[in-house]
Amino acid sequence: MKAFVIHELAHPSKIAVTEDWPVPTLKKNEVMIDVYSAGLNFFDILQAQGRYQTKPPLPFVLGSEFAGRISHGFPLPAGCPFKPGDRVFGAILGSFAERVAVPVTSILRLPDSLTFDQGAGLFVTWPTSYEALVGRAKLQPGEWILVTAAAGGVGIAAVQLAKALGAKVIAAAGSQEKLDIAKKYGGADYTVDYTKKGWQQDVLKITNGKGVDVIYDPVGMITDCLKCIAWKGRALVVGFAAGTVEKVPMNLVLLKNISLVGIFWGGYAVREPGHMPSVYKAFLDLLVSRKVSPPVVYREVYTLNSLADGLHALETRKTWGKAILRVKEDDTQAGKAKL
Numbered sequence: 001m002k003a004f005v006i007h008e009l010a011h012p013s014k015i016a017v018t019e020d021w022p023v024p025t026l027k028k029n030e031v032m033i034d035v036y037s038a039g040l041n042f043f044d045i046l047q048a049q050g051r052y053q054t055k056p057p058l059p060f061v062l063g064s065e066f067a068g069r070i071s072h073g074f075p076l077p078a079g080c081p082f083k084p085g086d087r088v089f090g091a092i093l094g095s096f097a098e099r100v101a102v103p104v105t106s107i108l109r110l111p112d113s114l115t116f117d118q119g120a121g122l123f124v125t126w127p128t129s130y131e132a133l134v135g136r137a138k139l140q141p142g143e144w145i146l147v148t149a150a151a152g153g154v155g156i157a158a159v160q161l162a163k164a165l166g167a168k169v170i171a172a173a174g175s176q177e178k179l180d181i182a183k184k185y186g187g188a189d190y191t192v193d194y195t196k197k198g199w200q201q202d203v204l205k206i207t208n209g210k211g212v213d214v215i216y217d218p219v220g221m222i223t224d225c226l227k228c229i230a231w232k233g234r235a236l237v238v239g240f241a242a243g244t245v246e247k248v249p250m251n252l253v254l255l256k257n258i259s260l261v262g263i264f265w266g267g268y269a270v271r272e273p274g275h276m277p278s279v280y281k282a283f284l285d286l287l288v289s290r291k292v293s294p295p296v297v298y299r300e301v302y303t304l305n306s307l308a309d310g311l312h313a314l315e316t317r318k319t320w321g322k323a324i325l326r327v328k329e330d331d332t333q334a335g336k337a338k339l
């Protein structure tokens with residue numbers, strides 16, 4: 001099968017697709033999936049170079065989030081709730097390939113109304129943003145929230161979810177084009193370009209001098225954002241897309257009674273697996289009732305042959321929404337309607 005295999009640690013731009021990689025062997029309690037779409041994540045770029053916290057032994061197939069169908073012609077574990085052909089989404093190392101073997105506990109049923117492209121961003125991206133806003137920051141209706149990299153993968157999900165939760169959303173991004181995306185597809189109330197000096201003054205003006213109650217930051221720019229946080233605000237540490245792990249001056253935290261709040265969705269699988277189903281149910285309910293909708297506005301959909309370009313585009317800030325690898329064409333009604 002075709003797969004994006006890391007034979008030696010390297011930047012993804014240096015890696016070509018492998019045409020004849022063996023189909024994975026099923027282990028106990030695993031099911032085989034035909035991958036239709038896979039989500040590109042920032043950490044894929046790091047993992048290909050050995051710069052991410054999980055370092056799989058070489059060689060390995062890159063990729064994590066995916067949506068697809070249970071393959072025909074492979075055994076299913078006892079008690080498996082799925083049958084061949086069922087539409088599912090999940091995440092496991094190795095999803096940038098035509099097939100991937102996954103523990104049955106690591107997949108969920110994909111609602112009929114969602115395309116495989118939309119499903120490919122659901123297993124990590126959406127629960128990260130939902131748990132950040134609801135479980136960690138306890139965002140309340142009517143509160144102000146500032147979302148950085150607001151047109152990005154986790155960012156646009158945060159904008160949509162915050163709106164659905166009744167918050168007032170200020171989307172911050174690095175270009176007018178991305179601000180327009182955050183407004184049009186995310187539903188942001190206001191936008192600010194954080195590449196402009198003194199942008200925090202705009203946030204203060206928008207909030208009548210109060211500042212935002214919550215900061216959602218996947219970039220690593222909490223220190224900058226604290227200039228426009230409200231008294232007793234909460235700052236969510238989501239990621240460091242800018243490339244360095246940020247160090248925050250603690251006097252700023254003290255002076256405004258601020259809470260710095262971490263969110264690591266991957267950690268729940270190990271430390272609090274019992275909490276995960278309620279998070280998936282909560283945002284899937286919002287999706288199915290169409291209160292939120294993963295945008296289908298990707299600049300480009302990538303294939304296994306052009307995946308290196310997609311990862312490069314993600315790294316160089318050229319993507320918006322969820323950047324997607326399409327392995328197989330969507331054959332469902334939802335897919336045909338949205339193609």
Ligand SMILES: NC(=O)c1ccc[n+]([C@@H]2O[C@H](COP(=O)([O-])OP(=O)(O)OC[C@H]3O[C@@H](n4cnc5c(N)ncnc54)[C@H](OP(=O)(O)O)[C@@H]3O)[C@@H](O)[C@H]2O)c1
Pocket residue numbers: 040041042043124125128149150151152153154155172173174175178218219237238239240241242243263264265266314315316317318319321
């Ligand atoms: N905590 C968790 O559980 C969790 C889960 C998933 C992802 N994450 C993290 O969240 C971050 C965002 O991931 P994503 O997949 O959603 O990516 P993304 O938001 O689609 O892309 C990153 C965005 O960050 C902004 N950015 C600002 N400075 C940048 C720089 N120097 N280099 C590159 N980008 C820069 C860019 O938007 P502008 O052009 O608008 O500035 C860029 O589009 C990553 O650090 C990722 O590891 C955390």
